[in-house]
Amino acid sequence: MATPVSRLLSPHSLPSSPPHLLRNGAPRRRLTLHGAALPLLPPPRHLRLVAVRGDGGRRFVGTLGSWSGRAARGVRVSAITGDGSGGGGGGGGGGMGIAAAAVATVVLAVMNRVLYKLALVPMKDYPFFLAQVTTFGYVLVYFSILLIRFRAGIVTKEMLALPKPQFMLIGLLEALGAASGMAAAAMLPGPSIPLLSQSFLVWQLILSVLILGRKYRANQITGCLLVTAGVILAVASGASGGPFLSEVKFFWPAVMVASSAFQAAASIIKEFVFIDGAKRLEGKRPDIFVVNSFGSGFQALFVFILLPFLSNMKGIPFAELPAYLNRGAACFLNIGGNLKDCHGAPLLPLLYITLNMGFNIASLNLVKLSTAVIASLTSTLAVPLSIYVLSLPLPYLPEGTDLSTSFLIGVATLVLGLLLYNFPQKTADHVKKD
Template sequence: MSISLLLSSPPLPPPLLLGRGTRRSAASLQLQTSPPSPLRVSLAAARWDGGRRWWRVEAPQATTRARAAARAGISGGGGDGEGGDGTGIAAAAAVTVALAVMNRVLYKLALVPMRNYPFFLAQVTTFGYVIVYFSILFIRYHAGIVSKEMLALPKSRFMLIGLLEALGVASGMAAAAMLPGPSIPVLSQSFLVWQLILSVLILGRKYRANQIFGCLLVTIGVILAVTSGANSGPLLSDVKLLWPAVLMASSACHAGASIIKEFVFIDGAKRLEGQRPDIFVVNSFGSGFQALFVFLLLPFLSNLKGIPLTELPAYINRGAACFLNIGGNLKDCHGAPLLPLLFIAVNMAFNISVLNLVKMSTALVASLTATLAVPLSIYVLSLPLPYIPGGTNLSTSFLAGASILVVGLLIYNLPQKSADRMKTD
């Protein structure tokens, strides 16, 4: 394309030499640029220096936006659509599934030595991650990966994320103490439904019929797979309706937090002129506020686990001794600290992977991907494993549920036209 340079504006300092030539009128000067690209760099002004040179000045804001968009790999300042290409999202989803399976399996293995101290392990993951995430954020900031503008993003969103996560933990623990074990993962699948509803209400996203039907099939498949090994009879026959409602409300809190995280990436791209926030900014501040609210709820949470507040310090000391496998009378802690540390490392990698997938696609896509790990994890846990000898035969209903789940994922991700993607994503 050609750009006419109008020289009626006041002279500006010449930052870059364009070239040499004979003296001509400004109105007739034409600059031939390279073929049009998604990133347009406009020329704000040009000046003849009275000799044999033309100087030009780039519009600072346009240049900043162009560079930011080039770094982010998107154009137009970031929308609420998917930020990565199909191949990148597929690779990130595969990594997330693998880490999700490892996370569930290692959690089960970590509870072998820590079976008497699960509450201690939960607090280590909550408060320990704050230190690790902020340490990584500090390193990335000094490496120039994280900018001051990213750190200056409104903290109210991160506070809301932390509050929702803490409330989700508290209500989830309260409900889990009153519900039969097999019903918990079944009721937790309301997470997908909540995400679908909240993404419509908060993000204004619209879904196609095949996506809604795919989510429904995924939920049915997981429920069928998880309940395949349950005892005969209704799971919730002896349980008040209050506690299933509380557990589903817990899932709503976690779903709300994931949608707010997605909103932070979308809104952050607009505030940062095309560059989406670094995932460790979201992880660090979100985890920091979550730890704060969990600390405020600690007396309530400890009572839910049957630990009076006065006995909490002694419980933490015993839990730390078992976690590190030091001291006497720790025969029941065989496998520590290796198994708990492996679980924490993989759990951290899984959380980072999920948030990265949210950044590249959407919160619902990330949840659907992680949900695929549920039947896979059940299958792996049915095999003989170290510290868990023996195995379990899987029923036909489990295989049917897993098949329905996979079909649901395929239906949700049916190919679509570009125009449709822009409308729905």
């Protein structure tokens, strides 16, 4: 992890007395601080700090205030940190902060997947209702938290004034991803769905290059491909039997791959919002609840517009949707008669919703601290871990299963890919004049 700029560079670290700046009566051309060369002639009005990654890419870090010949006033910088990825436009968290956020994301991702399976025990007839609760309920929760943080001074008016079209694009992409994924899932055999969804990571790599101008080293590309292959092996180990893609027309697998592309694009746009927001907010990245709230708000809007299409995809005629939602709410709350099949509600659905919200927050926080690709790789690790947990006897799911050799090979391949992607690289910190 690189040394924070706040310790490398402060108003006191920029000497103002002539003996420090003059040599034999002539001004020095450059002043070097921990490997960063500061051009002193001609005196610029502003300096812009940029971290240079091992792959040659750059990311904005902060600005120095007005510079008047011998002294700097109003130094405004944020910490330069190396995430070791070499492909990141990483954020304001140090290496330990990113590691802690990654561990939290993995733990919450595993719990999220396990609790979703458990929540479907009482809600097995109402998964579409559960999906709408998470979509529309989160908007209320996120904006409530955003209001609290705004009143506490954590969220500023400048953050709230960030351009809304980018949040609208996030919401549209996520809604299209949900709609196309739901349509394809209705036509595809179950085992093929998680396998085709692994194209998400490949789309992220491609789109981060096109949208963010990111460059990846060979070991990072190979690592991502190994992660994808590992997940496919792990998931396919339990996919024996039943029809597979050979009996399905090409169109629906293509729609599922396009669904992953929409979702991957939304994650990359979120990372762009953090990077662009840092430029607009003078080095300070937007609060995650600004991104979560507005992104979720626009997603709910577009899902509402697509609701007739989505309900039909789930086999629920739109005219019958109100009655379906009423029955789903009764099962969710476990109230009313004839609900013997809703045993476990509302505890299990509420636990899932809570953990799902925590996972979404942790994942977005990891995007803010590092990159969308790193957050995706971290969440991918939860896939085999959750499969292992679900293979054990659990409450409401007492029947355990045995894991095959291909599952263990897939897990080993996935871990190897993660290690290869995060192979440490040296980074350099430079100062670039505006």
